[in-house]
Amino acid sequence: MIEPSVSDEVAQALAENRAVVALESTIFSNLGLPAPANADALELCTEAVRAHGAVPAVTAILDGRPHVGLSPDQEKRVLQGNRKVAERDLAVAQAQRWEVGVTTVSATVALAHAVGISVFATGGIGGVHRGSEVTGDISADLDAIANHPVITVCAGAKAFLDLPRTLEYLETAGVPVLGWQHDWFPAFYTRSSGLPIPHRVDEEQAVCDVLRFRARPATGVLLTAPIPVEDEIPAERIDAVLTSALEASAQAGVAGPAVTPYVLARIEKETDGESIPANLALARNNAALAARIASTLATV
Template structure:
């Protein structure tokens, strides 16, 4: 492990790859913790995503806070600590986590994008991003993920946004802040468990080089790119089924007075129960698929850098 000027602890394999101009893919750690998936699915997700990145010739770099230090890339022992993590870290929390010396903090999309940028990584893979919540016109609840994507020059690869969000407003917000939204070999904005939300994706792309060029040619140097990848066909949950489950879960969370960051784990837990566990294989499949595509983007970006 090495420290860089930003105070990051960067794993040796990640530091070496970056120094040599190699391909690296950052990964969030929330999905690999108890807050993302129940054991042992969280460990399986970690193993699958890391292997998917390695299979494409890139280096995986899981981000997390450990003993008050931000890490980019983890050892096997550090990964075990993350699997049991129960404290989420968004970008706004990074400074607090360092100042207070948090034992284990699992990083959300916003924190992971920020740490990836600080380490010099240009590609990040996740499951689904946060976005504008339903009822935001009253609550003002908009995920910090969107601001992070808009303010760090990273390609974020995801299966769209989480399906229980206000997806039309999420796309509108991304347009307002100037984030190019791309659809990977697909014409529709995916909704996590389903391949299409019914909303057209602003721009379809069919190969890795175009994604890399969009990142290079953006007019705002600090702005990132969102590449949306639909869940594999075989793993999709039927839209009618998931819509009914989501409606019930959101109604229940509202009745229970659950708001803000607590909504996501609550709704995901309800979805798991109401789909008889089918959401877990879907999560595993889309996360691995996203990691594969992200690694392909990273290797292309590395090969054409300069």
Template structure:
């Protein structure tokens, strides 16, 4: 990112970084209505921020505001994000700035890039994008994967979105050299469910080990993916969610929905088909991820002392 495009840091984020204290980047798409319906999106924002603060770390929400990238927002800026309707992936960052977008909510790929530019090494999200089903025909692979592979940031998530091709997503991450870790768990999570049935490449039980994986990785520019299963009490049974996912994907195919539009379309259908059960599950996993990310960020900051 060029010097003129360096992100604007909020005062608390700038001070925490200057003092070497723990900071956790947060994407803003999940806090907009593109991620969760109102008022759940506002609930998610407060829950995730508080989860980070409870671990004595500083939350830093990323977004584009008035054509400039921001990392860390004021309360007024957060209100604008809650109403945001334009997604910004990493490839869109330059366009959003050149065209002076009023509000752009950042996806995983954009947030990882902005976190790196700001000097933040830990980022929390809900679930990452990945290789889409049918990608052998469509070529649809989320930019999230390349962003994680090309920025030295620890991304903490509940696995990839459950409607993706999870085996191919793991294969892609292996190809691009991203260490994939399971937080106190042996299976790759599937967002709403704790296990996809796919073994995790490496289990870790301590946040300091996660920090060492970042320190010792073979490719200095590559990030680390730390997957955290949804809390047991908030999991949606696999039998129920699988049926809902199949119906949602069939519906999106019939409607001709492709590319970035698939995720919000499918998530909306899942919410309706689960009678809203997917929303509290989403809130629970996002909060849990933010808490674990903060623990890792605190350990990383103490490593640097």
């Protein structure tokens, strides 16, 4: 059973039915963005959440204990983290008392649900990997979203994934997939993957209503927000880089959870660092939107 340690600020906000936004810690660690960009991401996301009337709740494993909401000193430890924790790893991390574990989407959604947080912001979710018909590689993020009643705000799925199959998987799992003021499923660095979004929403209240009216009470909602126009990397450029990065990962024998950090590092290198500002912009945009959704949900 998950029994997270909840910070005083987050606990008080939840007790008073105020808006809270959960944030994963992988993006703020060495596995997400290189220093000092990871620290910049943490500052930008937490400030964006506060600026829109909500309390940020960064999740992590520290000294074998799940935490929801961190102190400044605890945040510094997360910045140095290099051990990833998915939902399946939460029990192991506690049993083996991992010193620092940075949480993925699946772990964060589980921790948010455990303490009563209904909105979570991330950069991009994991999904069905290319070649999954051979490898079986499908991110645990998808089942976590399908099995916890949390609104996940993201810029779509990681662009190097099999996006059509990712959408099919979400449909099979019964997850409502929404596009924030946009008609196309985002592809992380680019605003459109060319795949139509199942449902467009234009107001915060509509998102909250979808959570309230969904057919399966335990199922979450996926809200996708495209990267801001001014921060988008042109599709023709990023597609070539993605192909090169995926070929390199295959040649290096990289598989499973190691694929994402490997490919992201290659993308950073091959775009001469252009991917980092894009990452920061979309993460900040998602955090701000999540705070607006959480603030609306708190008034219902």
